[in-house]
Amino acid sequence: MLILGTAGAGYLYYEHLNGNIEKGERSSGDSKADKPEPNAAGQTPLNILLIGSDSRASDANVALGGGRNHRDNPPLGDVQMLIHLAADRKSAAVVSVPRDTRVDIPECTDPETGEKYPATNTIINESLGRGGAGCTLATWENLTGVYIDHWMTIDFAGVVSMADAVGGVEVCVRQNVWDRPLPGVPGGSGLKMKAGRHKVQGEQALQWLRTRHAFFSDLGRAEAQHMYMTSMIRTLKQQNVFTDTGRLMNLAEAATKSLTVSEEIGTVKKLYDLGMQLKTVPTDRITMTTMPTVQDDRNKNHLLPAGADAEKVWAMLRDDVSFDDKGGKGGGKGATGEDTGKDAGKDSGKESGEKPTEDSAAPDSEIGVTVRNATRSTTLGPVTGRAGSVARTLVQKGFGKATTDTSAALSEDKTVVRYPSAESAGDARRVAEALGIPANAVRQSADVSGITLVVGADWRSGASYPEQEKPEAGDLPDSSDAINGSDTEKCMDVYEPYRW
16 A cells, blocks of 8 residues: 555656646747758757747746836747757757847747748747747758757746756856946846856846846857856756755756746656756767857847858758767768768759659749859959859759849858748759759748849859868867856956946
């Protein structure tokens, strides 16, 4: 009877935790990212999108985040990080995208209301209010070409609850900091602490994670968030939470109440299994970065992905190349177990006359394509007549409706095929395949009205897209601001107006 009673209590508690978990659709937007093939050992990478919401939809969130008059506003995804667990589970990477980065957000449907949102081009934090976390996931897939397995969201109250359950996380500032409203600069997280190392938890942890003005910008805020996450990982490992039943139960209670997750991981067992996989990665094999960005020429307060540097980060994730070099350099075996060196970057392409792909709506001869010249780079001028040359190649391959955009040459680091809606995705892929352009360069965009091939600075000559060098382990661009998970010396500088 005692054994049965104990087992029954355990089952009831397990069901209680399952009942805490809120779930949602994995993807609510149009995305064509493909799952990577397993490597020789049958393993695939695992990608999880972590989203911090600024929702004021509850009294607790209003109390912590302010803005009662914004209670009914759509939530914004002010914190967005992609967690990449390598196929061999020996390394992990975390990449943040600043909230004010302008990107293409695809057509999305709100899974709760059924409301449809058209594709648009705006800052990435608005994606959460255009169809929930599933829309943010689709936006990330289109931005990166990386298939994302799951998402998790957490709001203000959830951050406080989790920070308390962990028992505090150590952070560091080089100068006294007070993130408060200043003349002409409203807002501020309220963070106030003296220079040095401090353990933050509860509301102070939330203040640390929300501080941006005092850390110079959103880029500085991402850096502070990475410091917090690496410190929390080290803290959890030191606490041995997976072998301490009491600590584990406290964390389980907090996590299941704090997180909303995509439905395919919406049970305690699946979240526990996920945690056990993350637990296997040594802290010195965890690398945290921010997507390289440049100032948006349309709005100085917004950012854009920094061309080749941003693409290198995404290429490393797509090919499962570790962000550190501790796993060895050389050809770089990706998730498929195949060589991801120079020759693997080129799509073999298809000759004209082949049947269109399954989701193509028209034969090649009926597909309209506009070709734009964007071969100008920061160091080289545009290649005169390049769009016309590529358009003629397309005509020779059977795309008789290919035309040239005669407007002034643009500047894009990478060649890309853009399409306006889901119905034209298959046709866009056919255009890319015919020229040997990789599938991850085919993207939906609100900026085009038809299939548009933008010939970038990486394709200045030749009839077929050139072979692309693949990055090696540890070959991150300097602009990614990488932080290693074992770095305990990191300390944040404070912008002078916010010192005291």
